[in-house]
Amino acid sequence: xxxxxxxxxxxxxxxxxxxxxxxxxxxxxxxxxxxxxxxxxxxxxxxxxxxxxxxxxxxxxxxxxxxxxxxxxxxxxxxxxxxxxxxxxxxxxxxxxxxxxxxxxxxxxxxx
Ligand SMILES: [Zn+2]
Numbered sequence: 001x002x003x004x005x006x007x008x009x010x011x012x013x014x015x016x017x018x019x020x021x022x023x024x025x026x027x028x029x030x031x032x033x034x035x036x037x038x039x040x041x042x043x044x045x046x047x048x049x050x051x052x053x054x055x056x057x058x059x060x061x062x063x064x065x066x067x068x069x070x071x072x073x074x075x076x077x078x079x080x081x082x083x084x085x086x087x088x089x090x091x092x093x094x095x096x097x098x099x100x101x102x103x104x105x106x107x108x109x110x111x112x
């Protein structure tokens with residue numbers, strides 16, 4: 001089976017058929033990725049993409065993610081998949097800031 005994200009990149013729409021393929025190919029990570037995109041939890045900063053996860057924010061850059069799943073299990077985590085889907089479909093929130101600026105200014109942010 002070919003990578004459904006490659007087909008998405010090649011211009012296939014994100015319809016039910018494509019969603020099923022992503023879930024079949026990437027299993028629970030694919031399912032989670034679609035939920036992240038549907039809930040608008042992908043943000044694009046000037047420097048990189050950030051995904052708002054259940055337990056924190058994760059920085060995603062190409063094939064790298066700052067979450068535990070990626071660091072310990074390796075391979076593409078749900079956040080990397082979500083960013084790929086969001087990128088192709090344009091379903092991300094554009095934030096005109098460098099990521100560290102937002103950390104410093106957001107109310108209740110984690111900056112020290
Ligand atoms: Zn991740």
